[in-house]
Amino acid sequence: FMQSSPIVAMLWEGIDAIPVVRKIVGATSGREAEAGSIRGDFSMSRQLNLIHASDGEESAKKEKGLVFSDEEVVEWQSADECLFYSSEELGE
Incomplete structure:
Protein backbone atom coordinates (compact mmCIF):
# COMPACT_ATOMS: atom_id res chain seq x y z
CA PHE A 1 0.00 0.00 0.00
CA MET A 2 2.94 2.36 0.52
CA GLN A 3 3.38 2.37 -3.26
CA SER A 4 -0.24 3.24 -4.10
CA SER A 5 0.14 6.94 -3.30
CA PRO A 6 2.65 9.40 -1.82
CA ILE A 7 3.40 8.99 1.90
CA VAL A 8 4.57 11.19 4.74
CA ALA A 9 7.08 9.14 6.72
CA MET A 10 8.10 10.00 10.28
CA LEU A 11 10.22 8.46 13.00
CA TRP A 12 8.94 9.19 16.50
CA GLU A 13 10.93 8.64 19.67
CA GLY A 14 10.35 8.97 23.38
CA ILE A 15 9.56 6.95 26.47
CA ASP A 16 7.05 4.24 25.52
CA ALA A 17 6.80 5.81 22.05
CA ILE A 18 5.44 2.68 20.36
CA PRO A 19 2.44 2.05 22.67
CA VAL A 20 1.69 5.79 22.88
CA VAL A 21 1.70 6.20 19.09
CA ARG A 22 -0.38 3.04 18.62
CA LYS A 23 -3.00 4.48 20.97
CA ILE A 24 -3.06 7.75 18.98
CA VAL A 25 -3.35 5.76 15.72
CA GLY A 26 -6.11 3.40 16.95
CA ALA A 27 -7.06 -0.20 16.17
CA THR A 28 -6.09 -1.57 12.74
CA SER A 29 -9.70 -1.65 11.57
CA GLY A 30 -11.11 1.85 11.41
CA ARG A 31 -14.56 0.50 12.30
CA GLU A 32 -13.16 -0.92 15.55
CA ARG A 46 -8.88 -2.69 7.63
CA GLN A 47 -6.95 -3.13 4.39
CA LEU A 48 -6.98 0.37 2.91
CA ASN A 49 -5.39 1.98 5.89
CA LEU A 50 -4.57 5.64 6.06
CA ILE A 51 -1.79 5.33 8.66
CA HIS A 52 0.77 2.78 9.82
CA ALA A 53 2.50 2.43 13.17
CA SER A 54 5.06 -0.23 14.03
CA ASP A 55 3.91 -2.83 16.55
CA GLY A 56 7.28 -3.26 18.27
CA GLU A 75 20.63 11.83 16.58
CA TRP A 76 19.50 14.86 18.54
CA GLN A 77 18.49 15.98 22.03
CA SER A 78 15.26 17.89 22.45
CA ALA A 79 15.68 21.15 24.38
CA ASP A 80 12.21 20.77 25.89
CA GLU A 81 12.49 17.09 26.87
CA CYS A 82 12.51 18.13 30.54
CA LEU A 83 8.99 19.54 30.06
CA PHE A 84 7.61 16.20 28.90
CA TYR A 85 9.38 13.75 31.23
CA SER A 86 10.41 13.78 34.88
CA SER A 87 14.08 13.37 35.76
CA GLU A 88 13.28 9.84 37.01
CA GLU A 89 11.76 8.92 33.63
CA LEU A 90 14.85 10.27 31.90
CA GLY A 91 17.10 8.21 34.18
CA GLU A 92 18.79 11.24 35.70
Missing part, protein backbone atom coordinates in the same frame (compact mmCIF):
# COMPACT_ATOMS: atom_id res chain seq x y z
CA ALA A 33 -10.89 2.03 16.39
CA GLU A 34 -11.78 4.30 19.28
CA ALA A 35 -13.32 7.66 18.42
CA GLY A 36 -10.67 10.34 18.74
CA SER A 37 -7.93 8.11 17.31
CA ILE A 38 -6.69 8.81 13.78
CA ARG A 39 -8.22 5.62 12.38
CA GLY A 40 -11.37 6.01 14.46
CA ASP A 41 -11.99 9.45 13.03
CA PHE A 42 -10.73 9.04 9.46
CA SER A 43 -10.86 5.36 8.42
CA MET A 44 -13.36 2.55 7.87
CA SER A 45 -11.28 -0.16 6.17
CA GLU A 57 10.95 -2.33 18.28
CA GLU A 58 12.01 -5.06 15.85
CA SER A 59 9.42 -4.13 13.24
CA ALA A 60 10.19 -0.42 13.76
CA LYS A 61 13.87 -1.04 12.98
CA LYS A 62 12.98 -3.05 9.88
CA GLU A 63 10.41 -0.54 8.64
CA LYS A 64 12.77 2.38 9.29
CA GLY A 65 15.21 0.81 6.82
CA LEU A 66 12.51 0.53 4.16
CA VAL A 67 11.98 4.29 4.09
CA PHE A 68 15.09 6.02 5.43
CA SER A 69 18.82 5.67 4.80
CA ASP A 70 21.21 5.93 7.76
CA GLU A 71 22.29 9.36 6.49
CA GLU A 72 18.72 10.67 6.70
CA VAL A 73 18.32 9.88 10.40
CA VAL A 74 20.12 12.16 12.84
Whole structure:
Protein backbone atom coordinates (compact mmCIF):
# COMPACT_ATOMS: atom_id res chain seq x y z
CA PHE A 1 0.00 0.00 0.00
CA MET A 2 2.94 2.36 0.52
CA GLN A 3 3.38 2.37 -3.26
CA SER A 4 -0.24 3.24 -4.10
CA SER A 5 0.14 6.94 -3.30
CA PRO A 6 2.65 9.40 -1.82
CA ILE A 7 3.40 8.99 1.90
CA VAL A 8 4.57 11.19 4.74
CA ALA A 9 7.08 9.14 6.72
CA MET A 10 8.10 10.00 10.28
CA LEU A 11 10.22 8.46 13.00
CA TRP A 12 8.94 9.19 16.50
CA GLU A 13 10.93 8.64 19.67
CA GLY A 14 10.35 8.97 23.38
CA ILE A 15 9.56 6.95 26.47
CA ASP A 16 7.05 4.24 25.52
CA ALA A 17 6.80 5.81 22.05
CA ILE A 18 5.44 2.68 20.36
CA PRO A 19 2.44 2.05 22.67
CA VAL A 20 1.69 5.79 22.88
CA VAL A 21 1.70 6.20 19.09
CA ARG A 22 -0.38 3.04 18.62
CA LYS A 23 -3.00 4.48 20.97
CA ILE A 24 -3.06 7.75 18.98
CA VAL A 25 -3.35 5.76 15.72
CA GLY A 26 -6.11 3.40 16.95
CA ALA A 27 -7.06 -0.20 16.17
CA THR A 28 -6.09 -1.57 12.74
CA SER A 29 -9.70 -1.65 11.57
CA GLY A 30 -11.11 1.85 11.41
CA ARG A 31 -14.56 0.50 12.30
CA GLU A 32 -13.16 -0.92 15.55
CA ALA A 33 -10.89 2.03 16.39
CA GLU A 34 -11.78 4.30 19.28
CA ALA A 35 -13.32 7.66 18.42
CA GLY A 36 -10.67 10.34 18.74
CA SER A 37 -7.93 8.11 17.31
CA ILE A 38 -6.69 8.81 13.78
CA ARG A 39 -8.22 5.62 12.38
CA GLY A 40 -11.37 6.01 14.46
CA ASP A 41 -11.99 9.45 13.03
CA PHE A 42 -10.73 9.04 9.46
CA SER A 43 -10.86 5.36 8.42
CA MET A 44 -13.36 2.55 7.87
CA SER A 45 -11.28 -0.16 6.17
CA ARG A 46 -8.88 -2.69 7.63
CA GLN A 47 -6.95 -3.13 4.39
CA LEU A 48 -6.98 0.37 2.91
CA ASN A 49 -5.39 1.98 5.89
CA LEU A 50 -4.57 5.64 6.06
CA ILE A 51 -1.79 5.33 8.66
CA HIS A 52 0.77 2.78 9.82
CA ALA A 53 2.50 2.43 13.17
CA SER A 54 5.06 -0.23 14.03
CA ASP A 55 3.91 -2.83 16.55
CA GLY A 56 7.28 -3.26 18.27
CA GLU A 57 10.95 -2.33 18.28
CA GLU A 58 12.01 -5.06 15.85
CA SER A 59 9.42 -4.13 13.24
CA ALA A 60 10.19 -0.42 13.76
CA LYS A 61 13.87 -1.04 12.98
CA LYS A 62 12.98 -3.05 9.88
CA GLU A 63 10.41 -0.54 8.64
CA LYS A 64 12.77 2.38 9.29
CA GLY A 65 15.21 0.81 6.82
CA LEU A 66 12.51 0.53 4.16
CA VAL A 67 11.98 4.29 4.09
CA PHE A 68 15.09 6.02 5.43
CA SER A 69 18.82 5.67 4.80
CA ASP A 70 21.21 5.93 7.76
CA GLU A 71 22.29 9.36 6.49
CA GLU A 72 18.72 10.67 6.70
CA VAL A 73 18.32 9.88 10.40
CA VAL A 74 20.12 12.16 12.84
CA GLU A 75 20.63 11.83 16.58
CA TRP A 76 19.50 14.86 18.54
CA GLN A 77 18.49 15.98 22.03
CA SER A 78 15.26 17.89 22.45
CA ALA A 79 15.68 21.15 24.38
CA ASP A 80 12.21 20.77 25.89
CA GLU A 81 12.49 17.09 26.87
CA CYS A 82 12.51 18.13 30.54
CA LEU A 83 8.99 19.54 30.06
CA PHE A 84 7.61 16.20 28.90
CA TYR A 85 9.38 13.75 31.23
CA SER A 86 10.41 13.78 34.88
CA SER A 87 14.08 13.37 35.76
CA GLU A 88 13.28 9.84 37.01
CA GLU A 89 11.76 8.92 33.63
CA LEU A 90 14.85 10.27 31.90
CA GLY A 91 17.10 8.21 34.18
CA GLU A 92 18.79 11.24 35.70
